[in-house]
Amino acid sequence: MTEPVLSVRDLRVEFVTRRGILKAIDGISFDIGKGEVLGVVGESGAGKSVTGSAVIGLIDPPGRIAGGEIRLSGMRIDNLPPEEMRKVRGKRIGMIFQDPLTSLNPLFRISEQLVETIRTHTNLSASAARKRAIDLLTEVGIPAPERRIDSYPHEFSGGMRQRVVIALALCAEPELIIADEPTTALDVSVQAQIIALLKRLGREHGTAIMLVTHDMGVIAETADRVAVMYAGRIAEIGPVRDVVQNPLHPYAKGLMGAIPSLESDTDRLVQIPGSMPRLSAIPPGCAFNPRCPYVFDRCRVERPEPIQHSEHRVACHLYDQSHIRSEAVA
Amino acid sequence: MFAFIIRRALQAIGVLLAVGIISFAMFRFAGDPVNQIVSLDTPAAEREQVRRSLGLDDPVPVQFARYLVQAAQGNFGISYQFRQPVSTLLAERMPATLELAICATIFATGFGVLMGVYSGLKRDSALAKLFQTISLIGISLPTFLIGILLIYLFSVTLGWLPSFGRGDTVRLGWWTTGLLTLSGLKALIMPSVTLGLFQMTLIMRLVRAEMLEVLRADYIKFARARGLTTRAVHFRHALKNTLVPVITVVGLQFGSVIAFAIITETVFQWPGMGLLFVQAVQNVDIPIMAAYLMLVALIFVVINLAVDILYTIVDPRLRTTIRQPA
Numbered sequence A: 001m002t003e004p005v006l007s008v009r010d011l012r013v014e015f016v017t018r019r020g021i022l023k024a025i026d027g028i029s030f031d032i033g034k035g036e037v038l039g040v041v042g043e044s045g046a047g048k049s050v051t052g053s054a055v056i057g058l059i060d061p062p063g064r065i066a067g068g069e070i071r072l073s074g075m076r077i078d079n080l081p082p083e084e085m086r087k088v089r090g091k092r093i094g095m096i097f098q099d100p101l102t103s104l105n106p107l108f109r110i111s112e113q114l115v116e117t118i119r120t121h122t123n124l125s126a127s128a129a130r131k132r133a134i135d136l137l138t139e140v141g142i143p144a145p146e147r148r149i150d151s152y153p154h155e156f157s158g159g160m161r162q163r164v165v166i167a168l169a170l171c172a173e174p175e176l177i178i179a180d181e182p183t184t185a186l187d188v189s190v191q192a193q194i195i196a197l198l199k200r201l202g203r204e205h206g207t208a209i210m211l212v213t214h215d216m217g218v219i220a221e222t223a224d225r226v227a228v229m230y231a232g233r234i235a236e237i238g239p240v241r242d243v244v245q246n247p248l249h250p251y252a253k254g255l256m257g258a259i260p261s262l263e264s265d266t267d268r269l270v271q272i273p274g275s276m277p278r279l280s281a282i283p284p285g286c287a288f289n290p291r292c293p294y295v296f297d298r299c300r301v302e303r304p305e306p307i308q309h310s311e312h313r314v315a316c317h318l319y320d321q322s323h324i325r326s327e328a329v330a
Numbered sequence B: 001m002f003a004f005i006i007r008r009a010l011q012a013i014g015v016l017l018a019v020g021i022i023s024f025a026m027f028r029f030a031g032d033p034v035n036q037i038v039s040l041d042t043p044a045a046e047r048e049q050v051r052r053s054l055g056l057d058d059p060v061p062v063q064f065a066r067y068l069v070q071a072a073q074g075n076f077g078i079s080y081q082f083r084q085p086v087s088t089l090l091a092e093r094m095p096a097t098l099e100l101a102i103c104a105t106i107f108a109t110g111f112g113v114l115m116g117v118y119s120g121l122k123r124d125s126a127l128a129k130l131f132q133t134i135s136l137i138g139i140s141l142p143t144f145l146i147g148i149l150l151i152y153l154f155s156v157t158l159g160w161l162p163s164f165g166r167g168d169t170v171r172l173g174w175w176t177t178g179l180l181t182l183s184g185l186k187a188l189i190m191p192s193v194t195l196g197l198f199q200m201t202l203i204m205r206l207v208r209a210e211m212l213e214v215l216r217a218d219y220i221k222f223a224r225a226r227g228l229t230t231r232a233v234h235f236r237h238a239l240k241n242t243l244v245p246v247i248t249v250v251g252l253q254f255g256s257v258i259a260f261a262i263i264t265e266t267v268f269q270w271p272g273m274g275l276l277f278v279q280a281v282q283n284v285d286i287p288i289m290a291a292y293l294m295l296v297a298l299i300f301v302v303i304n305l306a307v308d309i310l311y312t313i314v315d316p317r318l319r320t321t322i323r324q325p326a
Helices: A050-055 A082-086 A110-121 A126-139 A156-169 A188-205 A218-224 A240-245 A250-257 A295-302 A319-330 B002-029 B033-037 B044-053 B058-073 B086-121 B126-140 B144-157 B182-215 B218-225 B230-267 B272-284 B284-316 B317-323
Strands: A006-017 A020-032 A037-041 A063-072 A094-095 A176-180 A209-214 A226-228 A235-238 A307-309 A312-314 B170-172 B175-177
Touching: A006 A050, A020 A050, A020 A063, A020 A209, A020 A226, A020 A235, A037 A050, A037 A188, A037 A218, A050 A063, A050 A094, A050 A176, A050 A209, A063 B182, A082 B086, A094 A156, A094 B218, A110 A126, A110 A156, A110 B230, A110 B272, A126 A156, A156 A188, A156 B218, A156 B272, A188 A209, A188 A218, A218 A240, A226 A250, A235 A240, A240 A250, A240 B044, B002 B058, B033 B044, B086 B126, B086 B175, B086 B182, B086 B230, B086 B272, B086 B284, B126 B182, B144 B182, B144 B230, B182 B230, B218 B230, B230 B272, B230 B284, B272 B284, B284 B317
Parallel strands: A037 A209, A037 A226, A094 A176, A176 A209
Antiparallel strands: A006 A020, A006 A063, A226 A235, A235 A312, A307 A312, B170 B175
């Protein structure tokens, strides 16, 4: 197997607050291969965006990476000095944020923002950089880019601005793109266009994409694999079709039950009772145990570690074969 | 853009008209102007003569119209105490006040922005905390006290700088400047600092607050995610956005700097319009007071317009809103 573009091992992110240390990410591991789209889903506060920020090295104090490893094509990047990490950002890892209305600096023409990014990462001359900027705008589907390039961000619609943001993330042909809720702020019809664009770019350039979202529909349509996050941990990770159609973790089951479907004739969508615990009050054992319909004693005391189960990895005691065997013996 | 300027100019005329009414009303309510001109033992017939010759027997609206027409031509009447046209007196004093106000504003803006940016970027450093403390002093100490303290330190104790006056001036046409002589420059330092200190602390606090706000913005995070250098993120992307509100404050404060110059000019015996105004108040010299009022109003209106135009240069989003009349 070839080396994954992104490899995260036992990553832990903490926020130091007055009331103690909050564990926003508590030991997660995953890989993304070349040209692969990994969807990361979960409720607000599950740690999806923090994971993205940690990978690109933009965790603001009081947050900090407390442990684990992040490797980009084999090179360790979580402990790089700030200036080295800056050179990785934008050049090898591109990032797309949720709200295209606020991601672009309103006071600069998009040509200035594109050329500045291109010239930061390459040795191109100003005119060559401008030519490349126009090519990028063409590639992300901005009509008449020669004319539009000198416009200001406010002269574009939301969907067009998100295309500009994607063009900015692509400036230096990064190996990995982290898309943090790239469609949440857009109209549904525009969402589909942006998703199609991301998929096409990933395919054509072999870019690995980490797609953070809480929209299961977007994941089902776009991702190759999906990681379901809950309270700073990965509950389940596996091929997207498997996880959507046959989720193992009770939380993932609950999430998938909440997707409305045209085929099945249900009056009410399933809803997971309760809400995700605050980071300051994560229960002992499995973080999901207070809401889990299948909870048993072990869940309340022992934290489940991820176990390989067919093509999934799932962190749930229900699938612990050794446990079942030991119970059978007893 | 042109229509916008025309529209604002019409509004400006409205403002000046209103101020004109107020300054005209001063003549009517600060006693009978004839009494200010004639002596105590002037016979009644002669008083009537003066009254008629000055047009004071006409109906009030006619008098007001005449006042406006003359004011528009730059004729604000004759000063009671100096027996000279008010416009000449003000024109003589204006360069001193404007030079002082401009130097104070440059001092305030330059140091205010520098200190504000620094304490916004390194808000936990010792120097930033020192700046915050200084700014508290600058905001809470009254202008005249700062002026007197400076005089005590630099003129009385150290003897480095002159305690009053403008020093030697050079005449350039009708404009007199103190910027071209050493004594003129030395004389300018303390009044400028005194006058600008309050604005400096204001600008510093504003820039710091704006900088902290802007640094949290999504486009700053995105600029960092694009791998731009820290210098480009801070001084290109953040600073330009910070300066938008600073332009308004500096512009509007320039008007107050001219108005506040009254106190500073009194403390330093600076021969500007403010000192002239204080003397006019002491001698109930209404033509000077009224003209000064009109002039300050005019300066405010012109600055406001300039600020609005500057805005559109810095912030492209405003260009479209201005083109389509709201």
